[in-house]
Amino acid sequence: MLEHGGRLLRAVRQYGIAREDWLDLSSGIAPWSFPIPSIPVDAWARLPETEDGLEAAARNYYGARQLLAVAGSQAAIQALxxxxPRGRIGVLSPCYAEHPQAWQRAGHQLLELDEIQVESTLDSLDVLVLVNPNNPTGRLVPREQLLAWHARLAARGGWLVIDEAFMDNTPEHSVVDCAERPGLIVLRSFGKFFGLAGVRLGCVMAEPPLLQRLADLLGPWTVSGPTRVLAQTCFADLAAHQLQIERCAQASQRLAVLLQGSGLAPAGGCDLFQYVRSERAAQLHDFLARRGILVRLFAQPCAVRFGLPASAADEQRLAQALADYQKETA
Known part of the structure; x- marks a missing residue:
């Protein structure tokens, strides 16, 4: 199993700090969850059915003509x-680690590439995989560039796989409206923007024959009945969408300013997290953890990722810990 953020119970055991005393900033999930609607008993008692309103609500929300709802985008990452056939797969790196592992485990040849290498290597690839905005760096590849890469791949029967798990905050940069083009596959994650990662829901947008093959592989009833009810309500709440976009953007900007003022200028980020490169990343991670603040540590390259504090009190707690860190390392 690969390392991920949100491993709070492990930190509780390792540092001996009670769970309720932690400030968990280790995952790029919005810290404000959408309200949970009343779930009818039928959603628990009956097998879930497709086209009960969830798919229509998701198509409307994402602006997609066709999609497949899955039990978290992780299910699609492992199935794609x-x-x-086995081929030559490029991954724009650094990247969410589940993507390269899934392709390598399925027997494909894997190449980890930066943007310059993509340009020179693209015509020898069968598939290019990337996260946009990127996890963990927040790098955003322009829509025009993505569609140009897709055209070159599709001309040879290749694929461009784009994981847009962090795109809900900036939907104007999405390519989901083009996802019916052969060879263009877009993944979206429900949990991050809506602050409800525990429900395990994602959507795949692609040409219909591929969606059907994925549906056949994953089998029936992949999304639970209660999740289907909850997600329909969240997808339709337009006022809450705008509030979430605004408060995430404001919180991310405040976080960037706080880090900059603490001598930890972000090397990247998006509206759900900030990313700091540092040779002392492991030391910083441990220093904060000993004070009950959990952030996400990356070994290659050495970096930490900070999720959004949910309140002014949380921001102040982080600010005080970073001020202490500055004093200790001055």
């Missing part, structure tokens, strides 16, 4: 490598 089995939908084409």
């Amino acid at each position: 490598p089995h939908q084409r």
Whole structure:
């Protein structure tokens, strides 16, 4: 199993700090969850059915003509490598680690590339995989560039797989409206923007034959009945969408200013997190953890990612810890 953020119970055991005393900034999930609607008994008692309103609500929310709802985009990440013959797969790195592992585990040849290398290597690839905005760096590849890369790949029967898990805050940069083009596959994650990662829901947008093959592979009833009810309500709440976009953007900007003022200028980020490169990343991670603040540590390259504090009190707690860190390392 790969390392991920949100491993709070492990930190509780390692540092001996009670769970309720932690400030968990280790995952790029909005710290404000959408309200949970009343779930009818039927959603728990009956097998879930497709096209009960969830798919229509998701198509409307994402601006997609066709999609497949899955039990978290992780399900699609693991299934997609089995939908084409073994080939040469490029991954724009650094990247969410589940992507390269899934393709490599399925027997494909993997190349980790930066943007310059993509340009020179693209015509020898069968598939290019990237996260946009990127996890963990927040790098955003322009829409025009993505569609140009897709055209070159699709001309040879190749794929461009774009994981837009952090795109809800900036939907104007999405390519989901083009996802019916052959060879363009877009993944979206429900949990991050809506602050409800525990419900395990994602959507795949692609040409219909591929969606059908994925549906056949994943089998029936992949999304639970209660999740289907909850997600329909969240997708339709337009006022809450705008509030979430605004408060995430403001909180991310405040976090960037706080880090900059603490001598930890972000090297990247988006509206759900900030990313700091530092040779002392492991030391910083441990220093904060000993004070009950959990952030996400990356070893290659050495970096930490800070999720959004949910309140002014949380921001002040982080500010005080970073001020202490500055004094100790001055």
